[in-house]
Amino acid sequence: MKCPACGKEMTHISAEDYHYLESGLDNVILRGIDVFRCPCGEEVARIPSIDELHTLIGRKLVKKNSLLNGKEIRFLRKNIGVSAQKLARQMGVDNATISRWENNKQRITKSHDLHLRLIYCNMKRIPPEEISHLIQEEFPKVQEGYTDIPTHVIPRAEWSKEHSCISS
Numbered sequence: 671m672k673c674p675a676c677g678k679e680m681t682h683i684s685a686e687d688y689h690y691l692e693s694g695l696d697n698v699i700l701r702g703i704d705v706f707r708c709p710c711g712e713e714v715a716r717i718p719s720i721d722e723l724h725t726l727i728g729r730k731l732v733k734k735n736s737l738l739n740g741k742e743i744r745f746l747r748k749n750i751g752v753s754a755q756k757l758a759r760q761m762g763v764d765n766a767t768i769s770r771w772e773n774n775k776q777r778i779t780k781s782h783d784l785h786l787r788l789i790y791c792n793m794k795r796i797p798p799e800e801i802s803h804l805i806q807e808e809f810p811k812v813q814e815g816y817t818d819i820p821t822h823v824i825p826r827a828e829w830s831k832e833h834s835c836i837s838s
């Protein structure tokens with residue numbers, strides 16, 4: 671693969687841990703990813719089945735046992751392809767509130783947080799049994815306030831059945 675920045679041939683490193691900042695989240699590490707590096711500093715990751723990956727991340731977030739932070743709220747909203755205006759209407763808040771939540775200028779309340787998780791599950795067509803489990807088992811564990819959430823290390827096999835690329 672040629673470097674998109676300088677045109678040189680990049681070095682292929684297979685099965686790397688990749689800090690997936692493109693997700694918009696700070697704490698997602700993808701394990702077993704093909705990464706291409708250039709001496710100029712450019713780095714390109716080949717991430718298979720992005721839709722499946724984002725769904726998997728979303729499912730982890732809706733089970734989180736503390737309130738969603740701004741980046742997580744934005745991730746969930748974007749993953750269901752809903753505008754801030756539309757989400758505001760669905761949640762009974764004004765547009766500015768969504769923006770303040772997403773920019774960490776205002777904390778989401780616990781009931782809005784859980785409401786958002788349910789909207790997400792509904793839009794993603796998560797099976798009813800899984801939603802029931804969330805409501806009965808996971809939601810009662812959600813604590814008020816924010817806690818530092820552990821880094822999600824996601825092995826590639828969890829979301830992609832595609833074979834790792836061998837050629838470089």
Ligand SMILES: [Zn+2]
Pocket residue numbers: 673674675676677678708709710711712
């Ligand atoms: Zn380069």
